[in-house]
Amino acid sequence: MSVRLGIVGGGFSGVAAAIHLLRQTDAELVLFERRSTVGHGIAYGTTAIEHRLNVPAARMSVDPESPNDFVDFLRETYAHDDPSAMVPRAWYGAYLQHRFLSAQTQFPSRLQYRPVEVTEITRRGELWKIDTADGMECVDGVLVATGHGPVNVPTALRQVQASIHRDPWTFAAPSDASVLIVGTGLTAVDMLLSLRARGHRGRLVVTSRHGRFPRPHSLPRGPAPCVWRDPTSLVDAIGQVRQQLREANAQNLPWAAVIDSLRPHTARWWATFSVDDRRSFLAHVRPLWEIHRHRAPPDSLAILEAWQQQGGWSLIAGPMTHAASVADEIQVTWSHHRDRFQHVLLCTGNSGNPLHQPILAALVENGTLRMDPLELGVQADPHGLAHPDGLWVIGGLRRGDLWESTAVPELSRQAAALPAAVAAWKAQRP
Numbered sequence: 001m002s003v004r005l006g007i008v009g010g011g012f013s014g015v016a017a018a019i020h021l022l023r024q025t026d027a028e029l030v031l032f033e034r035r036s037t038v039g040h041g042i043a044y045g046t047t048a049i050e051h052r053l054n055v056p057a058a059r060m061s062v063d064p065e066s067p068n069d070f071v072d073f074l075r076e077t078y079a080h081d082d083p084s085a086m087v088p089r090a091w092y093g094a095y096l097q098h099r100f101l102s103a104q105t106q107f108p109s110r111l112q113y114r115p116v117e118v119t120e121i122t123r124r125g126e127l128w129k130i131d132t133a134d135g136m137e138c139v140d141g142v143l144v145a146t147g148h149g150p151v152n153v154p155t156a157l158r159q160v161q162a163s164i165h166r167d168p169w170t171f172a173a174p175s176d177a178s179v180l181i182v183g184t185g186l187t188a189v190d191m192l193l194s195l196r197a198r199g200h201r202g203r204l205v206v207t208s209r210h211g212r213f214p215r216p217h218s219l220p221r222g223p224a225p226c227v228w229r230d231p232t233s234l235v236d237a238i239g240q241v242r243q244q245l246r247e248a249n250a251q252n253l254p255w256a257a258v259i260d261s262l263r264p265h266t267a268r269w270w271a272t273f274s275v276d277d278r279r280s281f282l283a284h285v286r287p288l289w290e291i292h293r294h295r296a297p298p299d300s301l302a303i304l305e306a307w308q309q310q311g312g313w314s315l316i317a318g319p320m321t322h323a324a325s326v327a328d329e330i331q332v333t334w335s336h337h338r339d340r341f342q343h344v345l346l347c348t349g350n351s352g353n354p355l356h357q358p359i360l361a362a363l364v365e366n367g368t369l370r371m372d373p374l375e376l377g378v379q380a381d382p383h384g385l386a387h388p389d390g391l392w393v394i395g396g397l398r399r400g401d402l403w404e405s406t407a408v409p410e411l412s413r414q415a416a417a418l419p420a421a422v423a424a425w426k427a428q429r430p
């Protein structure tokens with residue numbers, strides 16, 4: 001007998017999971033998404049052409065078994081034919097929507113799309129009850145694909161409400177306004193590019209604790225032929241990486257090729273680390289790891305560098321110590337500097353802590369789900385099964401177990417593994 005599954009979240013992970021489950025199982029699906037669009041999620045709803053993927057098109061297929069799927073879509077839809085290009089993310093959003101709609105057309109009786117917020121997931125007898133803003137559904141199993149939670153707000157800014165913009169994707173300010181961008185990651189790069197494209201003339205300051213921007217991609221290149229062995233500790237892991245970087249340098253290979261060659265090993269290495277090593281990694285290594293591992297298109301960085309040299313924006317590295325509303329502005333203090341801005345834009349990333357998402361917090365509180373010791377995500381088996389009665393998690397929620405569980409190449413593999421995981425679970429049901 002076929003099972004009925006609920007998928008909570010229709011970003012990349014929810015859509016990819018639905019496509020695989022429709023094709024490879026006979027399950028009936030109900031997909032819930034609270035945004036007005038499906039397939040866009042946090043990353044692919046932007047319409048700005050300057051917001052680009054940071055992964056080459058050839059590695060962005062929703063289906064690892066058909067690696068050319070996205071490249072084919074680009075050729076058919078945009079007459080674009082470069083698999084190594086980092087194309088606009090809006091094109092990727094269009095691709096995900098297209099593949100989702102095709103799946104809906106192909107399997108009309110097995111896929112129900114509910115554009116509504118899920119407010120609660122509870123176990124009721126043999127079923128899971130999914131409460132929504134407009135009703136409820138009962139299903140045999142649930143996949144939680146809700147991604148990360150709300151935006152991280154730096155401590156210094158927590159008491160200030162006025163003019164703090166938490167959603168960069170809807171940010172708009174007069175072109176002569178003074179703006180402080182908090183964060184120097186990929187989202188900050190996008191925001192600077194957008195402000196420049198809109199002809200922003202007002203004072204623009206970017207700040208983060210370390211002031212480090214993502215490093216540029218060096219394409220076209222593959223991973224270096226490094227030989228890695230499972231580390232005995234974080235110190236051992238760092239020693240291996242340093243050694244391989246030295247060897248690559250001696251052979252004139254780029255450092256990025258060494259970092260990329262670690263990709264298939266990252267989850268296994270993370271699993272070997274003790275909780276103390278993981279904690280040390282988060283405190284000391286993570287900032288460096290992020291900028292070397294999650295890189296930016298080189299031409300985007302070059303544009304921003306030139307704009308900075310022309311005085312378009314400036315950087316303040318160091319923690320903000322205090323912030324307060326003063327008249328219509330926000331006064332921000334660093335250890336050696338104080339300044340006022342009309343707008344503060346948070347590009348600080350979204351919280352991965354499950355407790356920051358109400359539906360997950362309730363499931364953790366009643367013991368249905370368990371978090372990893374560092375509260376990075378939800379504990380699950382290697383296939384994402386987080387509760388034996390059929391509750392799976394995918395994407396950012398698996399960060400505690402896998403560490404790297406963010407980019408499409410990793411997420412598409414998780415989605416592709418779900419049909420087998422659901423079949424195994426179904427076979428064991430009483």
Ligand SMILES: Cc1cc2nc3c(=O)[nH]c(=O)nc-3n(C[C@H](O)[C@H](O)[C@H](O)COP(=O)(O)OP(=O)(O)OC[C@H]3O[C@@H](n4cnc5c(N)ncnc54)[C@H](O)[C@@H]3O)c2cc1C
Nearest residue numbers: 009011012013034041042043053054118146147395407408
């Ligand atoms: C700005 C940005 C750029 C990125 N660029 C790339 C890139 O170029 N290449 C790459 O590989 N990766 C990129 N990423 C990584 C990105 O996180 C993943 O590619 C992917 O978008 C994650 O998808 P997801 O579905 O797991 O999570 P999300 O995209 O966060 O989707 C989760 C969805 O669940 C919905 N949801 C949450 N709670 C509920 C609820 N209670 N009820 C109903 N719906 C709910 C949300 O509305 C959302 O649509 C980028 C990330 C960001 C933030």
